Amino acid sequence: MKNTFDKERLLLGAAGPVIALVTSVVLTSIVLVLSGKSPIEPYTIMFTQATYSDVQVLIINQAAMYYLAALAVAIGFRMNLFNIGVDGQYRLAAMVAAIVGAKVALPAALQLPMLIIVAMLTGAMWAGIAGILKVTRGVSEVVATIMLNSIASGLIGYLYLPEIFGVQVGNNKTTGTMHESGWFPGINMGASGEIYGFVVIAALLGVVYWFVLNRTRFGFDLRATGSSESAAAASGVDAKRMVLTAMLVSGGLAGLAGMPLLLGEAHTYSLTFPTTIGFTGITIALLGRNSPVGIAFASLLIAWLDKASQQLDFEGYDKEIATIMQGIIVIAVVVSYESVRVWGQRRQQRRVGIELGTALARPTDTNDLKKEVAAR
Known part of the structure; x- marks a missing residue:
């Protein structure tokens, strides 16, 4: 049975x-x-692209960013919260980490943990604003995080100013190159490129996500509150505290979504830094059903669609x-x-x-x- x-x-x-x-x-x-x-040829082209080792490296690297963003969204979903502000949280966190990495030079053993903590705290702080508004004033986290996305964009634009932290490089604005002690070592794949070392951190965070949600009291309280706040309160769980905690954890994970690219390749935050990763994370969390394994497969799928579809432009098809x-x-x-x-x-x-x-x-x-x- x-x-x-x-x-x-x-x-x-x-x-x-x-x-x-x-x-x-x-x-x-x-x-x-x-x-x-042709309804068949585009898929054939994209599947063929996935067999090339250099494209595989690109897919894995992109999937790592998607995976972290989706985990941040999934934390909210398990709490019955819709953190639609992951995009603003990860962009602002990446920029602050890039600024700190360019201004502060410590040994690698200290520099890398410092940058990771800075990114997590920035993302948590930005998500925490929405959490505080929800538990104190009843403001919907959807509305609050959407507004905070716009505010984050404005704040990033302000920090780009040359008299603040911006550095003009041709037609591009950057935060300056980070010190090498803050570069995360990658996995060299020869001519195929380099897999971001932060991919390993992303995988470990998936394991931590599963363990905390399924094997700890905190995870049980979070899931119980997401299912029914009144039932959770009857069992002694402080629903408001759990809402705020879930938003902080979600924001902290969101803050790490830009780290694979920032620490592994870009080493600066510029106008070319990718956007909308947070919104893509929503799709991946839904497709993966908030499961770390499901999210991993969904991240690889969406990353494959992104990277393999670029060849379509050269074959007479629109990559859209x-x-x-x-x-x-x-x-x-x-x-x-x-x-x-x-x-x-x-x-x-x-x-x-x-x-x-x-x-x-x-x-x-x-x-x-x-x-x-x-x-x-």
């Missing part, structure tokens, strides 16, 4: 992402057909095909998850009804009935 239940739960868990991906491919293929293009697929995935994943959840719930209710009816119809004494119920 238990094995059957576990297998069904596993199948239901996999059904949502599979339906979303199949729907995305089908609808994108329809768009290609309507535009007079990948963007269309990502957009459809967002819509399809929400619809498919809800459909699967409702179907699974109805199936479970029907099974319980059948088993209960069978047990009541079978002639047996009270002791046998008790034993059968206990066994089930």
Whole structure:
């Protein structure tokens, strides 16, 4: 009975992402057909790109950033919070870390931990503003974090000013090159490039995320509060404290999303530093169902769509095909998850009804009935 239940739960868990991906491919293929293009060749081109070692390195590096952003979003989701401000939190954290890395020179054993802590504290502080507004004034974290994204952009623009921390390099504005003691060593792949060393940190944080949420009292309190604040309060959990804590942790993780690129390759924050990674993290967290393993596969998938699709421009196709697929995935994943959840719930209710009816119809004494119920 238990094995059957576990297998069904596993199948239901996999059904949502599979339906979303199949729907995305089908609808994108329809768009290609309507535009007079081959519905198969673009996928062939992108799959071929994924076989090249240099593209694989790019995909892994990009996936590391997506993974950290998605973990930050997932923390909020598990708490029933929608931290839509991950993008602003990670950009501001990356810039502050870049400024500190350019102004302060310590031995590598101290410089790297300092920069990581600075990034986490900056992201946590920026997310904490939304958390404080929610627990003290009841302001929706969605509204607060959206506004904070805009404020972060303005603040970054201010910090770019030459009289503040900005350095003009041609047509680009930067924060200056960081001291080499703050460069995170990578994994040399020869001619294929270098995998960011921070990829290892991202993987370890995934393990920590799983352990804290599933094997600690804090994780239980967080999940319980996300499921029902009133029930959590009845068991002695301070819901407001958990909301604020979840926002701080989410912001701290968001602050690390830019570190793979900043410490591993760019070594400065400039106008070319990528944006929208925080919003992509929302897609990945949804597709990965807030599971560290699911998020890892979703990060690799979205990174593959980003990097492999660049070849489409040279083959007569628009690389925006990948963007269309990502957009459809967002819509399809929400619809498919809800459909699967409702179907699974109805199936479970029907099974319980059948088993209960069978047990009541079978002639047996009270002791046998008790034993059968206990066994089930």
